[in-house]
Amino acid sequence: MAYKDMKVLVVDDFATMRRIVKNILRELDFKEIYEAENGAAAVKILESQEVDLIVSDWNMPKMTGLELLKWVRANDKTKHLPFLMVTAEAQKENVVEAVKAKVSNYIVKPFTAAVLAEKLEKILPQD
């Protein structure tokens, strides 16, 4: 599936960060982008919407990225969704946690469109 036909869910509690991630996704030609301000809000969207990719921050109030990931993997409807975790350099050690919880991949802030594309290539089903 081409990027432009994919629905992406961006999860971050900081609106500016969501905008930055959205800008980068748009650079890669993504058109349909949903937003959620924490894991709980993301769950709501996932319950009612079909999405093809989740890009989530780690550190959020109410429901963290890791908790969201666990929820996604525990639900039949969502468990195969590509899940890209956005982390900070300082949190890299936690990444192993996320890997054990079956994160598809992770990306360290700040990143460029090129780096994101590289990651997406690894996690999106190839046709």
Place this chain on the structure above:
Amino acid sequence: MAGSENSLHIARSLLDRLANGVVAGPDDLMGIGECLNILEELEQGDQGLPESWHGPIATIKGLFNRIILEESKDPEADWLQIQSLLRQLAEGGVAPDHERGKDLPPQGEEPPAGESPGGVPGPGEEMPEEREPEKVHLEDPELIRDFIEEAKEHLASIELNMISLEADPRDREAINAVFRPFHSIKGVAGFLNLKSIHELSHEVENLLDEARSGAIDVTEGVIDIVLHAVDILKVLLSELEAALGDGRAELSANLVGAFLKRLRSFDPREERPREREKVPKVGEILVEKGVADPDRVETAARSARETGKKIGEALVEQGAASALDVAGALREQRRIKEGAASVRVDTQKLDNLVDMVGELVIAQSMVLQNPGVQAIKDQKFQKDSVQLRRITAELQRISMSLRMVPIKSTFQKLIRLVRDLSRKSGKNVRLEMRGEETEIDRNMVEEIYEPLVHMVRNAIDHGIESPDERERVGKDPQGTIYLTADQKGGNILIELQDDGKGLDAERIREKAIAKGLISPEDNLEERAIYELIFHPGFSTKDEVTDVSGRGVGMDVVRRSVEELRGKLEVSSVPGHGTRFELKLPLTMAIIDGMVICVGTERYVVPTVALRESLRPSKDAYLTVQGSQEMIKVRNQLMPLIRLHELFHVEPRFRNPWDALILVVNEDQKSYCLLADEIIGRQEVVIKSLGSALRHVKGISGGAILGDGKVALILDVKGIVSTYEEGGDNGFDRQRRVA
């Protein structure tokens, strides 16, 4: 030694996964995650894992981690290494020297030492003493503006959480809530390439991370540092904001430099209660820099104390440091002082300051209006007095602004309320806000919260319909409450509007009749009917609901608004919603007033209460039933209130057509106040009256006018109620026209 059947089986199946492409390779993190889980299960569970397996498994896990963290020089080689280790295990052969905890296979060269990630100098490195301002190119001003807004908002929440931390240093939620804004700000700053902000928030994040993990306690010192960082961030953000239009900004990186220096010398583990010394002494700076010897500084300090000299002089005299070094240390000290970009001040002190500035303004006009001074024709004096006036005016403006805070925090609390209430009431309501940046006197900000809460409750409970009902009449099932704030002239306007069903005039009328507030014969206009909701007898407890019923009526809301010298009005369009308009003075300390004169006395009428002033014609003066005096203004009859009688002064004019009337509104009714003349419009600083005069009706305070004389500030509500009650103040409504 060979492994047990079970562990051999697991090792084989893992190997299969890796070899057969079930786990695709080093890029397949999900597959690696699966493998790690299996390995951990193998280690932890009672799987009969042979002792000799622990070492190789630890190595495999280490290799996986290296691949995950992208620290592997050659992932493919590590991958093969994992496979080969697994194969050895599966075949029952373990290298005898492979012990538990053995280091990972070495890879190429070590990363160059001393280069820490993110360009943050490690503890061993010396910070540049003086930092050049950071030059920033603003590529996307709009994004940066949003970032500034959002960052400021989050920073504001930190202070509150710091208070809970002060009470309970182990409050994990609070630590997290403080950690998160720094983390987010750092993240965005990284993308926007704002190095100073990134570095500062990175360091604070690290400190808080240690607190989060429980490695350090949140001591007073930690709190100080975090708040200091918040202050610096605010400075940097406002520098950024100020430069938004220019496309490039210069940020005070030296603040960050000084801060990091402080942070580095701070050891939270060794911290014990001590004096708060934010600004280091000159001697300390010199010792820290390695310029001076601690003992010699101590000697110099002692001699400075004895001789009353400054420490710098003593140091130079005794040869402990050169004059150049001392000057440098002083500069540094000043810089650190400036680094503390904001201070928290007791509001009482602030109020005193505002008061004294008010006095200063008055004292100044008394001096300048003194006839003797006015007679001075000296040109230089004229020029200087203009300058003096300019400065005091500016000083007054600044001192007033110290007490102003954005109304945002109050509005934001209402978002939560709307969310909770709409859930409780089964209605779908959202709150839309505008003008949250409008600033308002901080004393007032707390006072208006309750009235707003009540109006929001009312809107949700009585105004907005259920989703079904809304759909039936063709409205969006989601109702909206619009909350806006705006500054107009000397007032703050707050509007709360809903798109619900509007006020039901007929029902209000029926209820008012039932309560005996009006009689069935009363023929009221729609506006007057709406006004009834503010009547003290209107709201009752028999209709308490989960949402709005607290036994508090709109009358209480109006009264609290009036106590703030504000006005509250309602309008409504049936089927389309209700609007409340709240008009508040900018500040509680000053009012915009009209100075009027009755006889020799002067009074100040708050302009917020004043509708117009005019001199009526003789024909406009009427008496009703032979006694009550009325003035007809544009076909509307209004009661005439004679101020000279209320205050027992001898007026210059007794006939309204000779004098002047001021039309004031109270409770949606208009009244005419009779005065001799209007002197002018003026902002006056309100002084409270002593206890002796506090209970005099019709007066809300005193003000000192420019010439030093005192004027009383009229309380229109009190005047009207005295008038309506008749007797109390000795009002005699006999005709008194000559």
